[in-house]
Amino acid sequence: MAIKTYLQAISDGLREEMRRDQRVFLIGEDIGVYGGAFKVTQGFQQEFGEDRVIDSPLSETAITGACTGAALMGMRPVCEMQFSDFVSCAFDQLVTVAAKQHYRVGTPVPIVVRLPSGGGFSGGPFHSQNPEGFFAHCPGLKIACPATPADAKGLILSAIRDPNPVLYFEHKHLYRRIKGEVPDGDTAVEFGKARVHQEGSDLSIITYGAMVYTAEEAAKAAAEQDGTSVEIIDLRTITPWDREAVLASVAKTSKVIVLHEDTHTSGFGAEIAATIAEEAFETLDAPVMRITAPDTPVPFSPPLEKAYLPQPGDVLAGIERLAAY
Amino acid sequence: MAIKTYLQAISDGLREEMRRDQRVFLIGEDIGVYGGAFKVTQGFQQEFGEDRVIDSPLSETAITGACTGAALMGMRPVCEMQFSDFVSCAFDQLVTVAAKQHYRVGTPVPIVVRLPSGGGFSGGPFHSQNPEGFFAHCPGLKIACPATPADAKGLILSAIRDPNPVLYFEHKHLYRRIKGEVPDGDTAVEFGKARVHQEGSDLSIITYGAMVYTAEEAAKAAAEQDGTSVEIIDLRTITPWDREAVLASVAKTSKVIVLHEDTHTSGFGAEIAATIAEEAFETLDAPVMRITAPDTPVPFSPPLEKAYLPQPGDVLAGIERLAAY
Amino acid sequence: MAVAREATPVESAEDVKQADLDSEDLLQIYRNMLITRGIEERGHILYRQGKIPGSFYTGRGNEGASVGVATAMQAMDVGTPIQRDMGVHVTRGTEPWRIFAQYMGRSDGLAAGKDGNVHMADIRLGLIAMVSHLPALMPVAVGAALAFQIRREPRVAVAWSGDGAMARGDAHEAMNLAGVRKLPVVFIVDNNQYAYSTPNRLEFACDHLADRAAAYGFEGVVVDGCDVLTVYREAHAAIEKARAGGGPTLLELVTLRMEGHAVHDDAFYVPREMLEHWKEKDPIERHRRWLKESGVLGEAVDDEITVEVKKLLNEAMKRAEESPLPDAADLDTGVYADPEELDTPHHR
Amino acid sequence: MAVAREATPVESAEDVKQADLDSEDLLQIYRNMLITRGIEERGHILYRQGKIPGSFYTGRGNEGASVGVATAMQAMDVGTPIQRDMGVHVTRGTEPWRIFAQYMGRSDGLAAGKDGNVHMADIRLGLIAMVSHLPALMPVAVGAALAFQIRREPRVAVAWSGDGAMARGDAHEAMNLAGVRKLPVVFIVDNNQYAYSTPNRLEFACDHLADRAAAYGFEGVVVDGCDVLTVYREAHAAIEKARAGGGPTLLELVTLRMEGHAVHDDAFYVPREMLEHWKEKDPIERHRRWLKESGVLGEAVDDEITVEVKKLLNEAMKRAEESPLPDAADLDTGVYADPEELDTPHHR
Numbered sequence A, B: 001m002a003i004k005t006y007l008q009a010i011s012d013g014l015r016e017e018m019r020r021d022q023r024v025f026l027i028g029e030d031i032g033v034y035g036g037a038f039k040v041t042q043g044f045q046q047e048f049g050e051d052r053v054i055d056s057p058l059s060e061t062a063i064t065g066a067c068t069g070a071a072l073m074g075m076r077p078v079c080e081m082q083f084s085d086f087v088s089c090a091f092d093q094l095v096t097v098a099a100k101q102h103y104r105v106g107t108p109v110p111i112v113v114r115l116p117s118g119g120g121f122s123g124g125p126f127h128s129q130n131p132e133g134f135f136a137h138c139p140g141l142k143i144a145c146p147a148t149p150a151d152a153k154g155l156i157l158s159a160i161r162d163p164n165p166v167l168y169f170e171h172k173h174l175y176r177r178i179k180g181e182v183p184d185g186d187t188a189v190e191f192g193k194a195r196v197h198q199e200g201s202d203l204s205i206i207t208y209g210a211m212v213y214t215a216e217e218a219a220k221a222a223a224e225q226d227g228t229s230v231e232i233i234d235l236r237t238i239t240p241w242d243r244e245a246v247l248a249s250v251a252k253t254s255k256v257i258v259l260h261e262d263t264h265t266s267g268f269g270a271e272i273a274a275t276i277a278e279e280a281f282e283t284l285d286a287p288v289m290r291i292t293a294p295d296t297p298v299p300f301s302p303p304l305e306k307a308y309l310p311q312p313g314d315v316l317a318g319i320e321r322l323a324a325y
Numbered sequence C, D: 001m002a003v004a005r006e007a008t009p010v011e012s013a014e015d016v017k018q019a020d021l022d023s024e025d026l027l028q029i030y031r032n033m034l035i036t037r038g039i040e041e042r043g044h045i046l047y048r049q050g051k052i053p054g055s056f057y058t059g060r061g062n063e064g065a066s067v068g069v070a071t072a073m074q075a076m077d078v079g080t081p082i083q084r085d086m087g088v089h090v091t092r093g094t095e096p097w098r099i100f101a102q103y104m105g106r107s108d109g110l111a112a113g114k115d116g117n118v119h120m121a122d123i124r125l126g127l128i129a130m131v132s133h134l135p136a137l138m139p140v141a142v143g144a145a146l147a148f149q150i151r152r153e154p155r156v157a158v159a160w161s162g163d164g165a166m167a168r169g170d171a172h173e174a175m176n177l178a179g180v181r182k183l184p185v186v187f188i189v190d191n192n193q194y195a196y197s198t199p200n201r202l203e204f205a206c207d208h209l210a211d212r213a214a215a216y217g218f219e220g221v222v223v224d225g226c227d228v229l230t231v232y233r234e235a236h237a238a239i240e241k242a243r244a245g246g247g248p249t250l251l252e253l254v255t256l257r258m259e260g261h262a263v264h265d266d267a268f269y270v271p272r273e274m275l276e277h278w279k280e281k282d283p284i285e286r287h288r289r290w291l292k293e294s295g296v297l298g299e300a301v302d303d304e305i306t307v308e309v310k311k312l313l314n315e316a317m318k319r320a321e322e323s324p325l326p327d328a329a330d331l332d333t334g335v336y337a338d339p340e341e342l343d344t345p346h347h348r
């Protein structure tokens, strides 16, 4: 067990799996010589060679499509979008080709798309997005959004071993800011199993990715303020997502906030909220509250971006409102 | 006032607006000489010439991007995706370029993308989709899904005049099957105003597009069966959508089914259901029920496709279940 | 300005020998072309009888192009044939009855009714099932080639596109990546001069689509797609060049789409004279003539083959009609793969 | 095999006269290059002072290319400059203080703080604000050209791409559509030999990106991007050809990116000798030398211009710093346009 950054955990997971499984290779823009825009694959090309760590042309469609083809030939490709925002250029390859292949003709497409995502550093409308909500609507894809270093490693391992196309969202704001214990060795984390980030009894916050820490701060403030006990459920993966864990938490607390950094309308929070409202109708003591980014592009200038991103204060206000319901 | 097919209504709307406004032009695959895969623009090239009815190369990205550029130069472009499924190839141009332009720098992008959508004739996974759910998650786009000939015409007029990028979903199964009165002349239908397709008091069905008729059949059966009175709300546009009308109906009936042909998870139904559950928490007498296609690609073979598409019987069963709640 | 090479036609038996084809191969090509056309003709009838749901596409006029290329592939090679390439499926050994079952949406169709018509392939025969979105499998074929290159396997991927589909970004990104990494892939353009109703002149502005190869640093060749032997020779050369590490080639196979885009389309926009002219060039008739002139095919054998093909197809149709429709309960199976499914040969 | 033409350098004053430039134009080019570099140098300082949020990009080495092309455009023309093309904004009259305000995310920035750094443009100056996703504005520029063609206006659109971005599908679809319809558009490739850390040889496999023009049926020209006068001449010729109905041209302007991809990148992957070599070719120094040798620029005027530019930029920085940050209340305004916004000049 060692303390690692979130970024280091992803890097270690990739490296270990590449050592373990010759079929794994990486492809993306500037991931080789440069080691990736965020240096996740620094040193990889030296260790694994140019054949397994491929600096591709600026071609998200070709990168993604090539992964599908290589996967069909028995490889385990892992590609990187330089920023998750650019996955819009690979949308068709993911949604039309990779996602539907198995249903249509029964051939598995074991690919992983790494997606550095999220805001918080004035990246502006094209370097800050959380596009998971688009893909959550596409049957055939799986989606991981780790929050902790241990999950970052555990989920990248599972993603690579999964026989399906997996979108792996790695939150840039967590890369170097979040450190945590990462168990040594082969510690894959199962998809579809939520994690209780913190137990509580008065109210549940259902969230994932960087918002886990926003929830944590708000919960701490609430506890200090008037002893409100907040349970935080970290979904870890949103396709599949752990309805049972969510419903169990709601059954306990009867009040729930769904929190994400993606925009509001038709975000994955809508799915969670709709499901809770449907399945836990009898249990709920208050309407399910969604706290999300507003329905705008991600603005660049700090005062706007700060207002855009859900802040601990926003969540605290939500907790208070729900508690008073 | 004349009786027209849904297809004729779209065609008339386009033609009239092209006569009225020289800035309107059409671009798409096979829309000129051939008159479009569904013949919506038959005869248009003869009337308006090759400059205003452009047979483009097979290039959804270029078509959509070119519309944006022409719009920025003061034109009112209307493009056609041959099938709405192919809009996945223009995803980036819509979501990254067209949708964000006004927020970023204040320049309006008045384009319309026509999207023949929907299943029901063994089109299979790539000619039957209802991809509106993906785009409902993108701020900056507007989305229309007319169900009646009058709305088909009224909404295409509004779409062309709207200063924003509009996705106009025209349901292929309605093209020639649905006839109805279409008022003569310039009868634009406002975006964001739902239509009460049929009044009722026991239960509300919130829907749009072809599912309006599925709801109608089910409602009829329910009425005949035991006098259950179903109200059907046709949203007409899903961005923006008429929350007030929906909430007013729910306030009246206290029970609600959200129905769409798009797939379930993170479909627009989740947004509607989540919103109702949040805003009408005190009014609801039963959980909001979603009836949708399952989370699979659209299968080809008739028994599978029939099972895939929500049928009147499925809706009737939902009505019964909710009524008994 | 044309930059691609124009392939000279195969003329003599000597040419053919150089191309490594013996008499049995030449007859097999003939047989495969007949089966290909036979499947589509019968499919068309089944469609008119209401036995095939959805739409129906044929590749009449493209039998030489598709069979020629597939014949040049080795068993270990892989390909991503498209809507006019029934000949590829046939040549690589797809059983006709399964194709009819596919058309009819039956359980024994290659997509088991989940997908229809030409959206099919048998991965065990090295073919990857096309998607509608054209030409989205070009990058996929390039990825297969990438796998071969990484594993140092002497295998080649063959990627197909139509003339119209060459306008899409996927074609560009795929060919560019292949050129940069000198991947073992051969690009085939089925240039049948139309994309639905859109003629070549509204699709591209260079002389030949094969000219595009220069933009990606490899060779382009324009080939008469009605001449199966020339197609074979050029495909063989390109495939073996790729196998030897020589990188990609782009072969443009020029034909005319002899029927509508799909059966609902009477192709009124194709000039009648043009159709007449290309009818003369029919690839099956041409090959038959060549076989006869070259003494490879006598009347008797020709009759024998014709009867045999007819029998094969009639039995295939019968068997396909016996295949059950899928069960509605299968609707939501198979969206995701299970881990054990990775242990299939093509995944090792 | 190279197919593009290689532009011969402008040498004499005679050449220049033919290119329609008088002394004032030549000095204005010089001034614009100085302002361009000055803005980016000062921006870099502001960034290090923590006054610019996010990331920071410069186009050092590209001043000749960007100013040269923009000088060749007429006021009625439009363009979609990219991350190395500050010279285009400057040449077309964007006020430097608004660029600094843009960098700093202030209300007076061209994007009013909604977007940052080079993602900006003033549509009233005929420029369309770039998006990050490269080169997604190439089809947009083509659409502008389509509007001009439909309306029979003698206007030209200029579309920029980097060398790296040319690998993307958008570049292909845009150039193909432009070629097919012979649209009045000129494509500029800022080939600075790298895409972030990726060198040309991993981006494309043809000799020159300008060779690609042949794939779309128009002319490609390779130009020394450090030579502003040659850039001007070729851009002028291409733009006027387009205006006259001659269709598109692809100009590849070869330079070297003289700094990292953005300020966080020390560009360790660019060989030092290469940087040294290209430093000698600096476009500003080169033009200055040429002006002096041609007798257009004397010491006194040079000093005057230098002082004037310094003053302009210092005042601009000051003014920009006085511009307020946007109000959080503006967060959700402007997602949708209102109908009356269509009544702006560029929308008529």
Ligand SMILES: Cc1ncc(C[n+]2csc(CCOP(=O)(O)OP(=O)(O)O)c2C)c(N)n1
Residues within 6 Å of the ligand: B029, B058, B060, B082, B086, B089, C083, C084, C132, C133, C134, C135, C161, C162, C163, C164, C165, C166, C168, C190, C192, C194, C195, C196, C257, C261
């Ligand atoms: C991305 C995409 N857009 C539109 C279509 C609809 N479509 C199907 S086939 C076709 C024409 C294809 O032409 P070509 O590539 O020349 O192939 P052909 O059918 O002529 O063999 C079109 C437009 C499609 N399949 N994919």
Ligand SMILES: Cc1ncc(C[n+]2csc(CCOP(=O)(O)OP(=O)(O)O)c2C)c(N)n1
Residues within 6 Å of the ligand: A029, A058, A060, A082, A086, A089, D083, D084, D132, D133, D134, D135, D161, D162, D163, D164, D165, D166, D168, D190, D192, D194, D195, D196, D257, D261
């Ligand atoms: C579609 C897309 N993918 C990735 C990126 C990230 N990115 C920004 S600039 C850049 C390199 C661009 O290279 P080039 O086109 O040569 O322009 P240069 O920066 O060298 O001027 C990359 C990869 C992007 N902006 N857009």
Ligand SMILES: [Mg+2]
Residues within 6 Å of the ligand: C162, C163, C164, C190, C191, C192, C193, C194, C195, C196, C257
């Ligand atoms: Mg064709």
Ligand SMILES: [Mg+2]
Residues within 6 Å of the ligand: D162, D163, D164, D190, D191, D192, D193, D194, D195, D196, D257
């Ligand atoms: Mg570059």
